[in-house]
Amino acid sequence: MAHEKAGSAVTEKGAGRWRTFHEKFVVDERYVDPADRRGLYRASVILAVVGLALFIATLVSVVQADGLSAADHPVHDWLLTTRSAAVTAIMIFLAVFFGPIALPIIVLVVILVWGIAAKHAWRPILLASAMLTGVIVSQIILHIVQRSRPPVDQMLFGADQTFSFPSGHVLGACDFLLVGAYLIFSRRRNPRAAVFGFIGAGIGIILAIASRLYLGYHWPTDTLASFSLSLLILGGVIALDTWRTARIPGEPVTGELSKEESARE
Template identity: 70%
Template sequence: MAEQAGKNSLWRTFHDKFVVEERFMEPAARKALYRTAVVLIGVGALLFIATLVGVLQSNTGPWGPDESIRDWLLSLRSETLTAVMIFLAVIFGPVALPIIVLVVTVVWGFVAKHAWRPIVLAAAMLTGVVTSQIILAIVQRSRPPVELMLFGADHTYSFPSGHVLGACDFLLVTTFLVFSRRKNPRSAVFGFVGAGIGVVLAALSRLYLGYHWLSDAMASVSLSLLILGAVIALDTWRTARIPGERITGELSKADAPGD
């Protein structure tokens, strides 16, 4: 009997982990989330299309302010700044960042009452990786000259920047998933400001070290805005309820008004 009870308890714990959380909010707040999602998707799509068209018209070479930004960053190079930029490139690189994402999602999944948000984060990161690889293969844009690269030669394609896209997705999506459940809007503002600083640093490191053009980073940021908008829309549709709507997640019933 005790063994059977233990098995039932484990199964219940596993089952409850995958009950999608639901939360109540005011109708105006939910509409604001949907509007934000639409704006992010629209801005991201327009910015990406504009960047892509410009890059293709330049025959995948430098476009717009690409060369002027590169020349400006070349004038700033120093041993200390290069060391800092290499550190940032490693943190947001294809080895360290996936490990960070894996640790965050696994730990978050075990600690949280519901696994919905870490699963959404993992799906968003995977979407960014797949999208980036598809676009890289289609556009086939060359990187800046190899002699300008400060951390080893890289002969792969550059549009969009996988480093920047990964950093944007991780920082922006994680910030939304964490602070969307907080009642204090000021904390969300601080969270997104911090995420924005991280995005800028990730992009600067790739440009400074000579691996990408500015337009590569712009394309990555625009794609990340698209993914963030999709995450906000999906999360709001699946978890946000207004008073009077039915709650379907068993573990969320205690959150209903008046309970």
């Protein structure tokens, strides 16, 4: 009898663990107003179109060496005149923070902690997918365009002779900050919090761009291309997240949060 109870307890424990694991990968749908859902789709399209158009314009100017890229050398030369020991130290810190070692570790920790702490892992998985998409896209474009960086002797944090267009540092920072801000604040009902969240993301992006330009590793159009690609990725994330999770009253739902809200209405 005791063995039967022990076996039953083990079975129930195993079933409970499997249920918890299964629920991690169940997308929790949510009720939104019809106007809000239309607004999300509209925002996703606008971001994608603006991002794509800006990237194409930047790419064409770089390939043809005119248009937007005409400002690359003047801006680069001006930044050389603004350098100082104190500012350089700050910019090196930012370069390390948004660099290929620190930022991936930060992103990995955020995704793992968020995925473990959250009941559903949809948003951490979406963030990871956006980051991975940015890496793949940037590597493909880098090797297609094969643009040279500014002179090596003007770089302040070691030589880098890899291709320059687009900036992987800036694209990674933009994806992490913009997509992360959307995934966090899209579930909150306070618009002011979302505004401050995206303002914070914008400040972080400006700092990441400034460090790459100041330290002499990129031309301005490299960073502009990265920002435009990130807008395109953000638009895709918003569209996918809205399509998969946003439900309006009258539509069937499976998420626990949506069921609770439905019961209260």
